[in-house]
Amino acid sequence: MQQIPGAVLDAIESIQLPSMPQVLLRFLSATNDDQVSMAELAKVVEQDPALSARILTIANSPALRCGVEIRNLDQGLVVLGTRLMRTLAACLAVQSVFARTAGNSRYDLTGFWGHTLRVAELAYAIATHVNYPDAGEAYLAGLLHDIGQLLLLGGMGDSYGVLLDRSADEIALQDNEDSLLSTDHTVVGAWLIDQWNLSSFMADAVLFHHKPASEIIKADTLSQIVWSAHIIDDNKNSDLLQNESTSNLATIKSMIGIESSDTAAIRQSCSERIGSLATALNIEETGYTKTLPCFSTPFEYFRPKLNDNEVTFSRMEAAVRDMATMTSIQQNLASLCTETDIVMAVRESARILFGLGRIAFLFVQQDKQLLSGANVAGQPALLQRLEIKLDAEQSLAAATALGKEPSSTFDDGRPAAASLVDIQVARALGCEGVLYVPMRVREARVGVMVYGVNGTQYARIRPRLGWMANFANLAGESIETWRELRRREQELATTMASRFEQQTRKVVHEAGNPLAIIKNYLKIVSRKLPEELDVHHELNILGEEIDRVTQIVRSLVDVVEASPATDTFDINTVIEEMLALYGETFFASCGITLVKSLEPNLPSASGDRNNLKQILFNLWKNGSEAMPDGGRFTISTRGSIVQDGQVYIEIHLSDSGPGLPQDVLQGLFKPLAPNRRPGHSGIGLSIVAAQVERLGGRISCQSEAGQGTCFIILLPQPEGHQK
DSSP states (O other), X not given: OOOOOHHHHHHHTTOOOOOOHHHHHHHHHHHTOTTOOHHHHHHHHTTOHHHHHXXXXXXXXXXXXXXXXXXXXXXXXXXXXHHHHHHHHXXXXXXXXXXXXXXXXXXXXXXXXXXXXXXXXXXXXXXXXXXOSOHHHHHHHHHTTTHHHHHHHHHHTHHHHHHHHHOSSHHHHHHHHHHHXXXXXXXXXXXXXXXXXXXXXXXXXXXXXXXXXXXXXXXXXXXXXXXXHHHHHHTTTSOTTTTTTSHHHHHHHHHHOOOHHHHHHHHHHHHHHHHHHHHHTTOOOTTOOOOSOEESSOOOSSOOOOOHHHHHHHHHHHHHHHHHHHHHHHHHHHTOOSHHHHHHHHHHHHHHHHOOOOEEEEEEETTTTEEEOTTOTTOOHHHHHOEEESOTTTOHHHHHHHSSSOEETTXXXXXXXXXXXXXXXXXXXXXXXXXXXEEEETTEEEEEEEEEEOHHHHHHHGGGHHHHHHHHHHHHHHHHHHHHHHHXXXXXXXXXXXXXXXXXXXXXXXXXXXHHHHHHHHHHHHTSOXXXXXXXXXXXXXXXXXXXXXXXXXXXXXXHHHSOOTTEEOHHHHHHHHHHHHHHHHXXXXXXXXXXXXXXXXOOEESOHHHHHXXXXXXXXXXXHTOTTOEEEEEEEEEEEEETTEEEEEEEEEEOSOOOOHHHHHTTTSOOOTTOOTTOOSOOHHHHHHHHHHTTOEEEEEEOTTSOEEEEEEEEOOGGGOO
């Protein structure tokens, strides 16, 4: 296959792909709805080639793939999981808004979008008609057949946009690409699919879709299907029956074995489906004759210089946007369950937000005073083994970790000279140089994020180093918070295990070891001669010993039942941990007074503590949004609440907001309708109810218009702790 020039490869490796905002908004909404299945999510994703490519790129990354062959979008979405998808959807939305406010999104993708979806639908219909074994593969190949155009546009920006503007159609574009770039969008698209390790037939179908008829007749079936779909859509305004003798249309008939009448029927059906989808998404695509991305506003070859006031307002806008972005991303990272998931989400989020494809992590090992990349999924092998002494004079990596500002091997005023270790890191990432960004939590050092960059990339992102530093600190805080929670859980488990062991030893010490008692009795009996045995007497003694053993076993059972299981958690501790994370975001920064009344020495609850975290997060978020002008939020807990003969622990959450009308209260815990309540950005409380149910509990709501809202959660209280 034709090689892609290095300069072009550097531009496209970060996989910057603009999406249709209507589809991206639908995807963002779907990922926040726990009632949506993976199949339904796949239906949304496959409506946009850029979004499909994003999902497949991330799902096929080394950290996630783990040897599993991913052949379609359904598999890719399963690999990602809903929590990671939620984080990525938020980052895609932020990146899209950032690009628009920064003036980088001036391209209309409507004609391109309609063309790619029609080719995808046509490829699927043709594959079904000719009994191709995997019609889904044909759909995906058709959807991605022009993905190279988006990849070049996202990576090269206006320099590629000029080529698009000067090209009347794809053939003219391909000639312009070959002349000026020494490659074209078919080669770039095939390269991307090869990165995913998908079927080489799919990459070939993308690579060959502009080949002449004389060559395509010798290709594989999938390539012929995608080529035919592309030709049919190119002739979407012509009468296929009258023009069936046209060279390319005649080739389709002889090559695929599909009659012109069938081709016309398939085209009509596919066009109607895309028209219906466009209407549902509020996209007007019927008037577009050009199938290439195009400037939505006239291209300015020389942009006017901003005056001082405009520069100041631009910086202020960026600062406000960054604050909003960080809050959203932090909330999504907090929902992840493992450190591996958090690191993976941080890596993929950074790729989306900053447009850099080669990212690694070096974490501080305080006990050894080292920076290490070990045990980080998806890292290059060299970084997995590398250990860097935490000494500012030894390497730029260490100097950055000990400092507070990002530094790069391209900076003249860097805090330390680039050492051989820094060169090793750059080589491991396959880049000309590196950018280190410290991860800190106040004065605590967590590590550094490592970006592999070349000179051009560094010049592009240099104005955004402040945002990258804030993002790295947010990542460090998320990771360190997770570690601290795990340390507390381990301490609690150790304390409970020690207490159980002490109580067990106490019982055995005071009453005796039951096995030793039985063994001792049998030993005495066995030493007696037959004539010395009084059966009646011995049976009485045996009965007394059995009663004694029974009492000991009962005492041990009481100890076991009184000890919390390994999957238990302290409700007050979880509340305090969540307040440490979100108290500022949801309450203090919003002018909301927090009133807290937690009953001490509550019994531990059983189940997954992450369910309670999600419940609190969602209800606090909704409560905060209900009081935009400030107010009061009360959190209280009580034990030994009896309802219907069952003993519960109660969690009481109330706000002083406007309250809820009766019609909303009646369906509060049902899934939200597609036309969800205007202005309501919280999640559907059906999700909260499902999480309470997983913990074996109940949830109810009391509210009156103008009187605030109160949620009462009841979780089962262990029997050994009931009063």
